Amino acid sequence: xxxxxxxxxxxxxxxxxxxxxxxxxxxxxxxxxxxxxxxxxxxxxxxxxxxxxxxxxxxxxxxxxxxxxxxxxxxxxxxxxxxxxxxxxxxxxxxxxxxxxxxxxxxxxx
Numbered sequence: 001x002x003x004x005x006x007x008x009x010x011x012x013x014x015x016x017x018x019x020x021x022x023x024x025x026x027x028x029x030x031x032x033x034x035x036x037x038x039x040x041x042x043x044x045x046x047x048x049x050x051x052x053x054x055x056x057x058x059x060x061x062x063x064x065x066x067x068x069x070x071x072x073x074x075x076x077x078x079x080x081x082x083x084x085x086x087x088x089x090x091x092x093x094x095x096x097x098x099x100x101x102x103x104x105x106x107x108x109x110x
Contacts, residue, residue: 017042017057024055076101 021044024030030053034045041058071090072080078098079090086102089095 015057017044017055021055074101 021032024044024046025032030046030048032044033047033052034043036043042056043058044055046053046055074080076097078094078101080086080098081088081090086105087095087098089098
């Protein structure tokens, strides 16, 4: 396997979801509704009233052909085309708000 900046970052900052999900399973107000375990992806989905919470551990890397394979609508209403790049907005008018959110979450790091 070729080491890339993404794989190095992922290895250094790896956080398994099992301990997180073990804790979430103990909360009486959360109900696990889905669990998937694959070689490159682990997902647990919980429901809290009318809210769905996904806990996702995957080893995906950015797709260089820029095809949209996933749309994420965040709580601030901005629609992103990928979970990897915080500036991968679907609508250009959301770029300024996405940049502010990126700075709030990640600081000056790019």
